[in-house]
Amino acid sequence: MTNIAFIGLGNMGGPMAANLIKSGHKVIAFDLVAASRNQAESDGAAIAESAVGSVKGADVVITMLPAGKHVLSVWDEVISSMSKGALIIDCSTIDVESAKKAHALAAKHGIASVDAPVSGGTGGAKGATLTFMCGGEDKAFAAAKPILEKMGKKIVHCGGAGAGQAAKICNNMILGISMIAVSEAFALAEKLGLSHQALFDVASTSSGQCWSLTSYCPVPGPVPTSPANNDYKPGFASALMVKDLTLAQDAAKAAGAATPLGKHAQEIYKAFDAEGNGGVDFSGIIRHVRGLR
Numbered sequence: 001m002t003n004i005a006f007i008g009l010g011n012m013g014g015p016m017a018a019n020l021i022k023s024g025h026k027v028i029a030f031d032l033v034a035a036s037r038n039q040a041e042s043d044g045a046a047i048a049e050s051a052v053g054s055v056k057g058a059d060v061v062i063t064m065l066p067a068g069k070h071v072l073s074v075w076d077e078v079i080s081s082m083s084k085g086a087l088i089i090d091c092s093t094i095d096v097e098s099a100k101k102a103h104a105l106a107a108k109h110g111i112a113s114v115d116a117p118v119s120g121g122t123g124g125a126k127g128a129t130l131t132f133m134c135g136g137e138d139k140a141f142a143a144a145k146p147i148l149e150k151m152g153k154k155i156v157h158c159g160g161a162g163a164g165q166a167a168k169i170c171n172n173m174i175l176g177i178s179m180i181a182v183s184e185a186f187a188l189a190e191k192l193g194l195s196h197q198a199l200f201d202v203a204s205t206s207s208g209q210c211w212s213l214t215s216y217c218p219v220p221g222p223v224p225t226s227p228a229n230n231d232y233k234p235g236f237a238s239a240l241m242v243k244d245l246t247l248a249q250d251a252a253k254a255a256g257a258a259t260p261l262g263k264h265a266q267e268i269y270k271a272f273d274a275e276g277n278g279g280v281d282f283s284g285i286i287r288h289v290r291g292l293r
């Protein structure tokens with residue numbers, strides 16, 4: 001049994017903390033929101049009065065927060081209260097620069113650290129089937145892996161500090177672009193009088209095959225579990241897709257990489273959000289694509 005402090009008990013962090021408890025770890029949890037603290041308490045967590053209170057005596061500290069500024073502020077607040085030899089893991093999706101700063105802060109205090117953003121959404125958080133993409137030193141990753149395995153099914157060491165975040169935003173840039181590509185193909189097929197099922201049957205077994213088509217099809221019917229069959233309820237909200245595509249653009253700018261399709265995809269999802277669709281699943285982008293002239 002490991003003593004784990006869990007800070008940030010939202011849509012993802014809440015069920016992730018619950019899975020650590022189910023697997024036999026002792027979790028002391030904190031969130032700014034009382035309802036999230038209460039839910040964690042009913043899942044079996046001990047509740048701390050503050051972030052600092054949660055980390056005292058913990059072997060491992062996990063943060064699952066909205067953005068880089070929250071992570072840097074919480075790590076700054078708690079790091080000097082952590083035990084010597086403890087490990088800190090951030091599972092939030094944040095910008096690469098903030099992730100590197102967070103690692104540097106931990107190193108300054110002699111604390112091992114890992115950036116470990118996730119893929120798999122709230123379903124993966126509940127079912128403990130997340131994929132973790134990790135950045136950090138070998139020793140820190142080796143210590144984090146058995147803990148992450150209680151919340152996920154695939155744990156990948158991508159490289160040094162910030163490499164997990166880099167992998168996450170590159171993956172989600174592929175996802176954002178490919179969902180628009182699949183949506184454009186269905187919108188064109190509709191105009192050409194081709195049925196959804198016919199296009200699916202061909203493309204899913206041909207060179208157009210991709211996850212956005214075969215696992216998350218943006219039209220109802222061919223993949224019964226996709227959000228298209230549930231009025232595009234998330235799933236993965238398009239506001240989060242805008243967030244991730246913006247992180248990708250920031251990273252591309254900082255690194256001097258050309259990502260014109262990533263930039264265009266960011267603009268398309270931003271326009272969709274501006275039409276009041278931030279809470280709609282990102283595959284609902286097909287509605288916007290159909291309206292483009």
Ligand code: NAD
Nearest residue numbers: 008009010011012013031032033064065066092093121122
């Ligand atoms: P959320 O908004 O539901 O949860 C964030 C939680 O952090 C909230 O409960 C909030 O009260 C808490 N918080 C904020 N500042 C805090 C502080 N200073 N101290 C303590 N608690 C604080 O967000 P989420 O959907 O759980 O996402 C968390 C992270 O995971 C984000 O970075 C997101 O991009 C990423 N992510 C989300 C999904 C998804 O499908 N929701 C999928 C993959 C990755």
